[in-house]
Amino acid sequence: MFKSPGRKRNTVIWAFAGPKGGVGKTFLTAGLSALLSSKGRHTLACDADVLTPNLHSAFGEESPQKSPCKTSVRKLSFVSFCFGREPLHKLLQREKPEYDFITLDFAPGLLEKNMEDFIRADQPVLITTPEPASIELVYRFLRELTAVKLRRIIGEEKFMEVSSILYDMEISPVSAIKSIREKIAAEDPDAGARIEQETFDKDIKLLVNQVKDHNDQALGPSICEVISKFYGFHTEYLGYISSDERVANSTRNNRLFVNEYPDTETTACFSLILDKLLRNSDSSAGVSKFRLMGFR
């Protein structure tokens, strides 16, 4: 990962999204970006939250920044995406040559166009916390993501015809997609095959923040199990971040927790997750070995 002039960089994009506010998207994006750059990778942390940007304060900046600026951390730059109407992927395209990694901090929930950007990232990371409301919203988020992918495959018109099946809460997305596929394949076998192949073709990563006890620790793999059987997406569990009361203190003072408290269990969690993300990205194939099932 040394910068050599003239060499085309293979910039890797990691996207962080959470189904609701307060699950720690900004905290995680800032912490992981800082650790990433401390490993010598040129990193651009990008605030992709248009309406409520706040990543700048995690880096001690007073306001969002229109063009990339250096932070107090070496090799870490920062930019806000809340100016003008340029699409996010254009901004990324322009900044890519300058960096090894770009991290994206998305708005809670995600609008449809952001969903596209999220799923297009090399590693889309979904963050949740051990509480029913944010877990329920993870599943809702994935159903929405399925809708976005399906719409892209079959087009708006067809999508409107079948969307009620996907939004029927009595059946899970996997069953819904199955009946939609059968319905569409009857008229257009090619489209049916594409639904089968492409709807769930993207790997999602899952991360559980604010973990307090062993029950919370067991939650991540359990959610991945439910997703694998009912929500179709192949999900890799990245790990958890244990809860630490000093986090609030760092956030309040606009300081980076991982730098302020390097010797805590919480920071150890951060660096483990970073190792996993790096392993996935460096093997460049991007396909994780993690398989819960389906060995035949």
Add this chain to the structure above:
Amino acid sequence: MRSFDELDFYEILNLTFDCNDKDVENAYLCLMTIYSASSMASYGAISATERRSILNRIQAGYETLKTVEDRNAYQTTTLGLTDEAKKDEFAKGLELRKELSPLPLNPPVTGAKQTRREKKKGVEERSGDVSNQGVITGAHLRNIREAKGATLEEISEKTKVKKAYLDAIEREDKNSFPAPVFMKGFIKSYAKALGLNPEEISEKYRAK
């Protein structure tokens, strides 16, 4: 992508052909916990109808694959595999086991002062393979009982153990028992009533 009612019992329980009785039991306990109505992991994920169906499938899978004879019979009759194919799957299973993501029971809680490296290692272990060092909590038992649709009264009637004691087992309140030995006996009866292995459950029960 197949929906869960099209998966075979190995796939339902996330098991490979090289699994042993203990793996089946562990997988069963984990999955019953994950899909029980009071579980946080599947909160808002599936409808009540789908929840009932998946719990039935897990239960049926457990009963079908419980012992090595059961598994052999299932592979031959239902899956229609020859001895040769079975051997292949067994080998594949061994290979895959190295990569499989284990489902969690309960990882141990770690102690006080550690170096940074130890801390990282501890977290790594806890995020990794935890099912082998599984601990059974009161909540596990309650989840399985609820998943089977049994009330404490019914279990009490079946085991002749007072409801208050069963409740204390689920709450892991060991002060409610006159002596630890009583608790152990009660746990065994409770486990048996749920169709679980009494020795193993009492061995792994956390609050004893």
